Amino acid sequence: MRSLIKIVSHIQTDEAIRFVESPESGGIVTFIGTVRNQTQGKPVLKLFFESYEPMALLEMEKIARQAAVQWNVQHIAIIHATGEKLPGEEVVVIAVAAPHRGAAFAACQYAIDTLKETVPIWKREFFEDGAVWVAAHP
Amino acid sequence: MKIMFFGITKELAGGPSLDVPLQPATVGELRGWLMERYPAMKNLRAVMIAVNKTYAGDAQPLAEGDEVAVIPPLSGG
Numbered sequence: 001m002r003s004l005i006k007i008v009s010h011i012q013t014d015e016a017i018r019f020v021e022s023p024e025s026g027g028i029v030t031f032i033g034t035v036r037n038q039t040q041g042k043p044v045l046k047l048f049f050e051s052y053e054p055m056a057l058l059e060m061e062k063i064a065r066q067a068a069v070q071w072n073v074q075h076i077a078i079i080h081a082t083g084e085k086l087p088g089e090e091v092v093v094i095a096v097a098a099p100h101r102g103a104a105f106a107a108c109q110y111a112i113d114t115l116k117e118t119v120p121i122w123k124r125e126f127f128e129d130g131a132v133w134v135a136a137h138p
Numbered sequence: 139m140k141i142m143f144f145g146i147t148k149e150l151a152g153g154p155s156l157d158v159p160l161q162p163a164t165v166g167e168l169r170g171w172l173m174e175r176y177p178a179m180k181n182l183r184a185v186m187i188a189v190n191k192t193y194a195g196d197a198q199p200l201a202e203g204d205e206v207a208v209i210p211p212l213s214g215g
Contacts, residue, residue: 033215051214052144055192080214091215116212116213117212118212119214120144121215122213133145133210137181138183
């Protein structure tokens with residue numbers, strides 16, 4: 001398995017897709033997370049992402065290894081952005097190549113769901129009247 | 139022992155890192171000290187502690203030189 005694990009300031013989605021392409025694969029599934037322009041009806045001006053980068057990379061690598069073991073994923077790319085992001089901009093891209101589409105869909109869903117639960121990255125949401133760290137409080 | 143803060147805990151602690159003026163024996167002891175010093179951290183949904191870049195339970199012993207990070211609720215993706 002080849003894996004590309006990175007934290008960057010600007011996402012290049014085609015880099016992730018090109019990385020996982022191979023003649024052995026029957027399908028590539030890609031998830032691209034982008035900045036939504038509102039939260040519960042309140043306009044979002046921008047987001048700011050911060051990471052504990054060395055640990056975040058290790059947790060992303062764990063996700064890649066588990067995807068390989070559980071779904072026979074051939075190649076996987078997980079790239080997350082940090083810094084300021086405006087509505088519509090890309091924040092995360094995950095590309096998964098597997099022999100068959102079922103495995104690629106399942107592994108890609110696993111990767112983004114697990115990233116949200118285990119990878120030390122935080123986002124601050126900026127509104128017209130202030131800013132909050134997302135999900136910090138109950 | 140030096141600890142790092144991220145996200146909202148960085149704001150609550152007033153900076154990205156702190157020299158803890160004692161050597162807590164376990165993660166739980168460190169957590170107790172943190173909650174006493176920064177009561178606002180008790181209001182967070184969760185506060186995890188990572189030791190040497192791995193999530194650690196309260197029973198885990200701490201040694202001098204460990205890389206310790208305070209991890210507020212995650213919101214990546």
